[in-house]
Amino acid sequence: MSLPPVVVIGAGLVGASIGCALTAAGYPVHLRDAKISHARVAASLGAGTVDPPVTADVDLVVAAVPPVALPDVIAHALHSYPQATVTDVGSVKAAVLDTLWRRELDLGRYVGSHPMAGSQYSGPMTARADLFVDRSWVITPHRRSRPESVARVSELVRTCHAREIVMDVEDHDAAVARVSHLPHLMSVLMAGHLNQVPENHLLLAGQGLRDVTRIAGSDPGLWVQIVAANSAAVLPELRSIQARLAEVIMAIESRSAADTLREQLQRGVEGTRRIPGKHGTAPVAYSQVVIEIPDTPGALGRLFADVGKAGINVEDISIEHDQARQVGYLSLAVTPEQEPELITTMTDRGWTVV
Amino acid sequence: MSLPPVVVIGAGLVGASIGCALTAAGYPVHLRDAKISHARVAASLGAGTVDPPVTADVDLVVAAVPPVALPDVIAHALHSYPQATVTDVGSVKAAVLDTLWRRELDLGRYVGSHPMAGSQYSGPMTARADLFVDRSWVITPHRRSRPESVARVSELVRTCHAREIVMDVEDHDAAVARVSHLPHLMSVLMAGHLNQVPENHLLLAGQGLRDVTRIAGSDPGLWVQIVAANSAAVLPELRSIQARLAEVIMAIESRSAADTLREQLQRGVEGTRRIPGKHGTAPVAYSQVVIEIPDTPGALGRLFADVGKAGINVEDISIEHDQARQVGYLSLAVTPEQEPELITTMTDRGWTVV
Structure with missing residues (x-):
């Protein structure tokens, strides 16, 4: 029995990698991208075909486009593929869902999702079927999501060998604000500060500075969409950092730095120990x-x-x-x-x- | 002709690695450590011998001990080895020098230095002769440093195949505040914040969070010494970050986030491009x-x-x-x-x- 066709809209790294994983599992995958050449690159890497599907047969559509394009692409997919579950892979969920609600669409076949994989290189060239293996992949059903559509997205996660985590949209958005968007902004603040540093001082830079600032090199056009879409969740995290920073500065100003610093440094060590291992295992405690x-x-x-x-x-x-x-x-x-x-x-x- | 003996005080990663590099170059190296077993570990890895030298023959002493111990160790070395140039590898220079001046010592034979290498693991077990190859190594002569002592430290840098950079102590301390201590504190603030994050949210953590927080896992005992010793130089950097952070927060509060965010994100990208390559080469521009x-x-x-x-x-x-x-x-x-x-x-x- 042949598997039903899947449409992947957006042939960037994430979309093309999903295409590769689905193709490897035997699904007929149809790739679409505003730039046909991107879809062709993805197709040449084994992510699917650029030929159009028989729309009535399509049972899953994956929207893997930039955040600002998501509401239109999702709405259009729900209309164009009347039998299909529609999901997306966007990194912020509430803003997109709110926009869709306001359009008064029937959202029963829409279930948001968010695979925790990707890289700063957003093109399809580095796509690979195993991008999501053992990575977390959040599914965010809403109050009208049909159970069979949630199950269809679950199946997608399993096909990609990722680890399913079910969260509501607000919980998801708070989580990514804390573990992704805040670290990104911290990296950006540090990297931006380097513009004020004389060149000969930068010769003393070591691996630590490179690590802290690496993600700040990511596409600003994408990140302004992400952070702006999740600003309500990011704001309290930034304020919390602001309060801690003020504590450190006041401690240094009052020359009572040692105790406050020691406490902050110790908190930092404890924080790093809370991050799960690479494959969702417990943090490494030697x-x-x-x-x-x-x-x-x-x-x-x-x-x-x-x-x-x-x-x-x-x-x-x-x-x-x-x-x-x-x-x-x-x-x-x-x-x-x-x-x-x-x-x-x-x-x-x-x-x-x- | 045999090379003159060198004494390395402090057989941690940096001291033991210097010992390995000097031994490989033919210098007789004498290792000392408050814990004799540390010196023995280093000796077993080829960093030198734990036997005492003939003090009058010693022409270089390298103090590779934690920051708080440096003034005493340097003062003692100047006294114990009357023919020797004395250097240290501490990451903050002005505070140590000030302390030494206050003791009214003859500091002609003292020349500070700072190799930009090491890791969060501070024991001798991972010592290696090539730790400093192509790394920056700052030499910080002061107004009384004798030219021949500066030359002796230059020779040490060459023997370790590092790249010499000469700076005065204030310039050095400002540089490390910017490229090392500030990034460390940013990493610490982010990592410390994770203590407030629910465990299931941390399941969404990716490589970005790990990179940003990696150095926050370093020894708080060492870092409280480093940052406290350099607090005067660190303070203006922290205030600058504080101002930028306030801008970002205000922009999000006033719902005009996009432009400010875009500007900060773009500044971040530009900042990452300013960091020299791993071996002091130009930043990678593809x-x-x-x-x-x-x-x-x-x-x-x-x-x-x-x-x-x-x-x-x-x-x-x-x-x-x-x-x-x-x-x-x-x-x-x-x-x-x-x-x-x-x-x-x-x-x-x-x-x-x-």
Whole structure:
């Protein structure tokens, strides 16, 4: 039995990658783009065909166009493909839905969604079927969404091997304000500040500055649409940062910086530990394996040789001393998965694991 | 002729890596650390020996200890090694120098320096001789530094294959406030904010958030020393960010966000373009190679196949159409080094490069 055709409107990175994933799963995919050449690039990469579908057969339309174009494209798709569930991949949901409500459309077949993948390069050239594998993909049903349409979008998420998260639109928009739009604006503020920095000072820039400012290099035309569309959710986050920043500045001005700084820096460390791992796993908390070592030069060399032979990747190290017993305690930080192997290996080689 | 001995005080990542580079170049290196085991770890990695030197022979001492310990260690080294040039690798220079001046020491043999390398892991375990290769290394002579001592530190920089930059201490401290301490605090503010974000919202976190917050995971104990020591230089940078942030917030509040946002986002893009490349080279500005293509489906497929065969890494792509002539213009962004090869390859294969 052949699978029903899908229409992907917008052959940028996200649209073309969805096309690749659906094509790989056996769906006939029909690509459309305001620039036919973009659709052709995507087609040449295996994302589908540029031939038009039989409209009555289409059972899913994916709108993967810039935020400002979404309401028109969604409304048009609902009209043009009367049997199809229509979804979009926009990064802000409430503003689009509000616009659609105001047009008094029957939105039963519309279910918004948002795959958490993509990059600053927005063209189809880097499209690939596995772009969404193990990534979060939010589905945002509204009060009139039909259950079968929600199920159809769920199936899309599964076909792309992404992880489905169901949220209402307001919750989604608050979440992306916090984990995406605010970090973007922080990166932009920092990068924008570099325009005031003399060139010879920039020679001292290291990887840290590059990391903090990387996303600020993204397309301003797209981001002004995103942030403006979600400004209501972004505003309280910015005000919260503003309050913390004022605290830091006041602490430095009053020369009582150390305690406030320490508290903020500690909060920062705790915040980084809350971010889930790359594939939605728990944040990496390294396991500490503590090994007793005689306090002699040769001992450490032998120990590291044994760790090295075991092929274990040591992330950090610290040493404590027991002056009375003339031994040391070497603490090795390794990923939790490597912990049992390290303990076994070192015990087998005659070391005492504490 | 044997090279004169060097003493490295502090066998963390930076000290141990300097030891490795000096040892590789033939210098006898003597490692010292408040924790002898740290020195032994460094020694086991080829950074030198833990045996004491003949003090009168020592001609260079490198203080690679945490900021708060620097004045005492430098003062002690000037006293203990009467023939030696003494340098440090601290990330803030004026505060240490001021403290030393107040002690009324003869500072002729002291010349501060600051290699722009290291990582959030501060132990010796990841030390390597090539840590500083092609990295900037600032030398900050003061008004009493002897020329021969400045020359000795220059030689250290050359031995580590780093790029020497000479600055006065105030200029250095302003530079690191801008390219290191401010980005660190921005990262900390963002990461600290995550403590207020519900866990299910964090499931939507992507690489952007990880990049922006990565350095906030660094040791707060070290960073409170660094920022507190350089607070005078950091303060005006924070105030400048505060002013920009207030502008963004006011623009969103007054619902005139789009123009202000666009301006800030554009400033951000321009700022990222000012950061030099990894090895001090110019920022990466991709070259655009424009190729004429017949407006037929097969043409694009063939073109990409040819680009692929050439082994060229295409960073971005855009297509423009000439409706009248039924041709398109495909613009490929590649690194400037790959540009001539791409042009030659495509011309050889029969394409018209515009």
